[in-house]
Amino acid sequence: MNDHPTSRPHREDHVTGPSDPEALAVVERTVAAVRPVDAEAAAAAAGAMDGKVKPLRSLGELERLAARLAGIQGTAQPHVDRPAIVVCAADHGIARSGVSAYPQEVTGLMLQGFAAGTAAVGVLARQAGVRLVVADLGVVDPPATAPGENEVLDRRVRAGTASSLDGPAMSLAEAQRAVAHGIALADDLVDDGVDLVGLGEMGIGNTTTASALTAALLGRDPARVTGPGTGVSGDVLAAKVRAVDAVLRRHEGAEGTWAVLARMGGLEVAALAGVALGAAARRVPVLLDGFISTAGAVVASRLAPRSVDAMVAAHLSPEPGHAVQLEELGLEPVLRLGMRLGEGTGAALAVPVLRSAVALLREMGSFADLGLPQDRPTV
Numbered sequence: 001m002n003d004h005p006t007s008r009p010h011r012e013d014h015v016t017g018p019s020d021p022e023a024l025a026v027v028e029r030t031v032a033a034v035r036p037v038d039a040e041a042a043a044a045a046a047g048a049m050d051g052k053v054k055p056l057r058s059l060g061e062l063e064r065l066a067a068r069l070a071g072i073q074g075t076a077q078p079h080v081d082r083p084a085i086v087v088c089a090a091d092h093g094i095a096r097s098g099v100s101a102y103p104q105e106v107t108g109l110m111l112q113g114f115a116a117g118t119a120a121v122g123v124l125a126r127q128a129g130v131r132l133v134v135a136d137l138g139v140v141d142p143p144a145t146a147p148g149e150n151e152v153l154d155r156r157v158r159a160g161t162a163s164s165l166d167g168p169a170m171s172l173a174e175a176q177r178a179v180a181h182g183i184a185l186a187d188d189l190v191d192d193g194v195d196l197v198g199l200g201e202m203g204i205g206n207t208t209t210a211s212a213l214t215a216a217l218l219g220r221d222p223a224r225v226t227g228p229g230t231g232v233s234g235d236v237l238a239a240k241v242r243a244v245d246a247v248l249r250r251h252e253g254a255e256g257t258w259a260v261l262a263r264m265g266g267l268e269v270a271a272l273a274g275v276a277l278g279a280a281a282r283r284v285p286v287l288l289d290g291f292i293s294t295a296g297a298v299v300a301s302r303l304a305p306r307s308v309d310a311m312v313a314a315h316l317s318p319e320p321g322h323a324v325q326l327e328e329l330g331l332e333p334v335l336r337l338g339m340r341l342g343e344g345t346g347a348a349l350a351v352p353v354l355r356s357a358v359a360l361l362r363e364m365g366s367f368a369d370l371g372l373p374q375d376r377p378t379v
């Protein structure tokens, strides 16, 4: 992975302009704070699970998840008591090139739905007892949202990106400010006692941006990592693949993660990379959602490879690039429900599974409690 040209994260790029020193300092401090998992805590949790009153490893993935959460949180008693999902929203210049089945205005309209709690993720977050935090990183037409169930935080960097087909989607400084906003969002939540952070997004056209980022950062063929998004097919899908290909060719000389992020966008993807870095630096598990939020995770992984240790993949989207991303990150999805919506819907649904995993670790009795011998056959 480190041999790839895009793994040199700090090169400046004349096309995207100078750094924002303050934002870059925030990111660098956060990257430096990301630590490996606590292997001792993970082993202690796994050992405790092995001693529970059940055939060895019979709770399958739940056991592995409980041990992973223990390693991330640095305690043999992991917890999912105060989960939150951060939905980052922004618009994409490339959306005006016919790559989505829906018009750009939908991004702003959905902000209203997030605020009111009527979007799909609002319903699922409510069901799962997950706090929803919505941040506008740069929606072109933000609605005047009436005070609703969820506040929409103003973290606007600019009113949507430029089209990456014509030039850089944003400047380097803007990309750094968006990542720094994400870090601050995660920090505020953790300061407030949040113990698991899920990623969510909204931005018409952002599957095209995520495909370009994934193809560039992972060195993949655009056709392999570009899919229907909101539902384009046939000639429109073929045109979308050509658009991703054209973005890659337009930015062929881009070197380093920052240059690729600034040139391809988007603002919400950059912010989600920041949320992932910020949570990982505080030893808080990061619950990935679908293809777009995982593009943010891939960016985070390039800025701080160890941040992947803090990530859990909530689900697998049928969007073809998602499996490619998860394989690159070495993550197994918790759920496979054929969901391809984003917003953090997969993350919301996975929270009860994670909560159950840690409850089993905390509440199940052990063979030792029953006075039974613990030397059982291993599997």
Ligand SMILES: Cc1cc2ncn([C@H]3O[C@H](COP(=O)(O)O)[C@@H](O)[C@H]3O)c2cc1C
Residues within 6 Å of the ligand: 099, 100, 101, 102, 106, 110, 201, 202, 203, 204, 205, 206, 207, 208, 228, 229, 230, 231, 341, 342, 343
């Ligand atoms: C009503 C509506 C609600 C959504 N919620 C999430 N997305 C999802 O679809 C968009 C990405 O797909 P594409 O790249 O094809 O535009 C993103 O906003 C994503 O979050 C939605 C899309 C629509 C139309």
Ligand SMILES: O=C(O)c1cccnc1
Residues within 6 Å of the ligand: 207, 228, 229, 230, 289, 290, 291, 292, 293, 317, 318, 319, 322, 339, 340, 341, 342, 343
């Ligand atoms: O994988 C996703 O999360 C996804 C796929 C299509 C459209 N929006 C989101």
